[in-house]
Amino acid sequence: xxxxxxxxxxxxxxxxxxxxxxxxxxxxxxxxxxxxxxxxxxxxxxxxxxxxxxxxxxxxxxxxxxx
Numbered sequence: 001x002x003x004x005x006x007x008x009x010x011x012x013x014x015x016x017x018x019x020x021x022x023x024x025x026x027x028x029x030x031x032x033x034x035x036x037x038x039x040x041x042x043x044x045x046x047x048x049x050x051x052x053x054x055x056x057x058x059x060x061x062x063x064x065x066x067x
Contacts, residue, residue, distance in 0.1 A: 002054040013052065020047040023060065034061045 001012050006026070013022060019042055023030055035042050036059040042050055052058070 005057040017052050019050040032063050
């Protein structure tokens with residue numbers, strides 16, 4: 001298990017989790033979000049290959065429509 005920061009909250013996840021695993025486990029609809037890891041935007045095409053490491057700071061931003 002590793003400890004990370006997700007949207008400013010400390011959480012524990014399984015070692016060797018990918019960004020795609022994290023997004024799915026947190027219940028986000030991946031077509032409506034952007035992911036930033038340690039202040040770098042990670043392209044959606046790389047989420048399945050991006051392994052999360054202990055202590056990373058991850059921000060997930062949801063796009064919301066409205067008017």
